[in-house]
Amino acid sequence: MSMHNSASIHTAQRIPGVLRAVIIACAFWALSLSLTVESGSAGAILGCLIACLSTDRWINARPLDQLRLSSIVLTALGFIALTYWLAGLIVKSDFMSSLLTPIGTFNTAEVLLWFGISCSMSILLRSLALRTRYGGVLEIIFVASAFIITLSAHRNGMIHRPFFIGDYALIRGIDPATILMGIGCFAVIAMSALLMAENDQRRLPYHFVVIALLCSSLVAYVELFGLPTPGITDDMGLTGQELSGNSRKRENPFRDGENTAEDKQAPVAVVVFRDDYEPLNGSYYFRESAYSQFNGIMLDYSTRDDMDLDLISTFTNSEVFAALLPEAKEHHKEVKTTVGMLIPHRNPFGLESPVTYSSTTNPNASRFKRTYDTVSWAPTYNFEFLLGRGTGNKNWSDAVRTEYLQLPADPRYRELAESIVAELKPEYASDPFAKAWAIKAYLDQTGIYSLKNDHAYEKDPAASFLFGDLTGYCMHFSFAATYLYRSLGIPARVGIGYSVPASNRAGGSALLIQAVHGHAWPEIYFKDIGWVIVDPAPQQTLVDMSTDPQNDLQQLLGDMLRDDTSYAEFMESQQADLFDIRTLLTAVAAIAVAFLCMGYAIRAYRFLVPRFCSAEQKGQLAYRAILDQLAAVGMARHYGESREHFAARAAHAFPSIQTATASHLACALGATRQTSSLDWDRFRRALAKEVNENVPAWRRALALINPYSWAFTR
Structure with a gap:
């Protein structure tokens, strides 16, 4: 009984360490x-587990102490x-x-890099925890910080990752961020509980309750107010709090020093x-709003009731129509789309030239902030069709036309525009579209x-860009082009919304819009x-604005937004598969068989290897095989117990172990006469006979079928 009690106590002592290693x-x-x-993540997990368990065992033992x-x-x-x-x-x-x-080379490098990072950091964290009073708190802070950083990255582009969480959550209308946050809260609370159990200090329950309340408060806050929207689209005025047409407040659209590509x-x-x-x-252009009225400093939202009549700037619970439709309907195609907003937007948006917005039933209120149908008149003509055409609308008043031609009082705009169009062929010298294309x-x-640039802090950011280093992003290009167009008497404005490569549809009917697609363009x-959109596309770039394809997420959200029979069947099949007991049992059985x-x-390897090893290794490997025989029937060395003491303790039932132990120690100490293979075989046969005589049949049967009896050998 004492042997089993000691083993149970030792196992119980190791459980907190293993649990801590798993949490970290x-x-x-x-x-x-x-x-x-994925390979880097696997390396991180492996490195952490090895480092935590090894540090717990050896950091305070000689000689590392x-x-x-x-x-x-x-x-x-x-x-x-x-x-x-x-x-x-390796990569190079x-x-x-x-x-x-x-x-394969890249994956190998990632495994090595993340194994090294996690292994080193885990050794550092565990060493601090074992040797200082504050180390345990640092571990809790690290675990909390890791999940907070992941939560931020998840909202800024990793919404579908990890896929097994994203697929499960999105199918059921749950924000995957909530699951990630729940895992993080559980990890922090579990680490706190381990710290409390180890230190047994009176104030630790108080800290434990505080941490639990903080985690609960974070969950409640996110549920009530949501998570922050992407900075890229916020700065452009696309996402954020909904605005009505009369409550739009001007903000500087140039955020040069604040722009990043992180989200x-x-x-x-x-x-x-x-x-x-x-x-x-x-590219698909989705217009949300426009900067069209010059306010004395730069272009801004129009405050006139007779400008931008084609824009629909308010959400509706029924149906709303644009006050001004595109002309030449025969050269446009009526395209109906359904929009599902994943984060709040300030205004509705639609494809190219939306003429109607109508509210629709939200098929999944937990996933979509707002859904609506829109009808757009999408152009079917090519740009050559625009040659020889005049500009402006015959129904505009002189005041409206003047507004669409206003620009900063800087003569350099007209001078540059005239120098650019001066190179046009004579037959196109007075053609508005030819002039605009030359400027583009x-x-x-x-x-x-x-x-990254500093134009935003100048009085006229567009002039600083255009007459300076010509380095900027879409806002600089669109403002500069619009001013150049206007300087030549061409009515223009800056449209804002999203521009998505047509290839992203990948042959399907759904199109995912990401923060990187936020765009401004001249019209x-x-x-x-x-x-008509005449959008510059700079050939040189200093920043990578490409994104990984998310076709699975695009299809999943598209099916969810359609809310049709096929999606209902798909959802039912996913839920049925998840709770299919037969599938679950099959997977569990396959894993069990593999183990x-x-x-x-x-x-089998540990049993057979003494027969094929060298004479120098015989003493060690054969003795290990004998210990495996004893461990299989429940006789194993205690943690820290010497071989001699173990042999003496086991000798009452298995006398041969003392002779075998003496031979093993003699070999280990370099005895001149080495124990022969025949001697070791004799030890094993004698021990097998003693096991048959002194161990009950049921325990011998368990020893025979237990595949991991060797794990208890020390």
């Missing part, structure tokens, strides 16, 4: 989700630097690329095309796309046509 590994996994690929904490910190940081350097070498190695393929992947909406349509210029081509060739009003096979394979 989960934190590293969560942290790695937004920073690396002699190491100072500062030495451990420096060693950990040095190991991180080393793995970072090695990962870089032509030999590794040819051996493993470029993708570029954040999904903001999904559009389902009810009618098929392919744009002529390769100039900006395409000379402009440089970048999010020109052509006679008998309407507002059993692995255990039996290791057991």
Whole structure:
């Protein structure tokens, strides 16, 4: 009984350490989700588990107990630097690329890098926890921070990752962020409970309750107010609090010093095309609003009731129509779409030239903030169709036309525009579209796309950009082009909304809109046509604004937004599959069989290897096989127990173990006469006979079928 009690006590003592290692590994996994690929996450988990369990066992044992904490910190940081350097070498190695393929080389480097990071950081955290009073608190802070960073990255573009969480949640109308936050709260509370159990201090229950309340408060806050919307689209005035047409407040649209690409992947909406349509210029433009009235400083939202009559600036619970429709209906195609907003928007938006918005029943209020149908008149003409056409609307008053031609009182705009169009052929010298295209081509060739510049702090940011380094983003290009158009008497404005590559549809009817697609572009009003987008596209760029394809998420949200029979069937099948007991049992059985096979394979190897090993290894491996025999029937060494003491304790039932132990120690100490293979075989046969005589049949049967009996050998 004492042997079993001691083993139970030792196992109970190890459970908190294993649980702690798993929690910290989960934190590293969560942290790695937004920073690396699956192979890197696997390396992070493996490195953390190895480091935590090894540190708990050896950091305060000789000789590591002699190491100072500062030495451990420096060693950990040095190991991180080393793995970072090695990962870089692997990625750059032509030999590794040819051996493993470029993708395999990259994955190998990620595994090494994240294994080194998580291993070093885990050793550092556990060392601090074991040697200082505040170390345990640092572990809790790390776990909480890891999930907070992951939650932020999730909202800023990782909404569908990890896929097993994203798929489960989105199918049921749950925000995956809520699940991630729940996992994080549980991890923090569990770490706090472990700390409380270890230290047994009176004030720890108080801290535990405070942390639980903080986690609960975070959940409640997110449920009530939601999470922040992407900064890219907020700065452009696209997302955020809904605004009515009379309550729009002017903000500087140029946010040069504040722009980053961190949240570029954040999904903001999904559009389902009810009618098929392919744009002529390769991109779908979704207009939400426009800057059209010059306020003495820069272009702003119009305050006149007779301007921008084609825009619909308010949401509706019924149906609303544009006051001004595009002209030449025969050169437009009526396209119906359904829009599902994933985050709040200030105004509704629609494809190209939306003429009608109508509210629809939200098929999933937990997923979509607002849904509506829109009918748009999408252009079907090519740009050559615009040659020779005049500009402006015959119904405009002189005051309205003047508003669409206002620009800063800077003569350089007209001077530059005239110098650009001076190179046109004589037959196009007075053609408005030819002039506009020449200006677009100039900006395409000379402009440089970048999010980092200082034009926003100038009196006229567009002039600072255009007559300076020509480095800026869509807001600079669209304002500059609009001013150049206006300087030549061409009525223009700046449209804002989203521009999504047509290839993103990937042959389906759903289109996912992400924060990176937020865009501003110049528009020109052509006679008998309407507002036409003539958008510069700089050929040089200093920032990567590409995003990973999210076709699965796009299709999933599209099916959800359609709310048709096929999606209902799909949802039922997903739920049925999730709770299918047969499938679950099959998976569990397959995992169990794999573990059993692995255990039996290791057991067979440990039993057979003494027969094939060298004479130098015989003493160690044969003695280990004998210990495996005893461990299988419940006789195992205690933690910290010497071999001699164990042999003496087991000798009452298994006398052969004392002789075998003496031979093993003699071999280990370099005895001149080595125990022969025949002697070790004799020891094993004698021990097997003693087991048959002194161990009940039922225990021998268990020993025979237990694939992991060797795990208790020490």
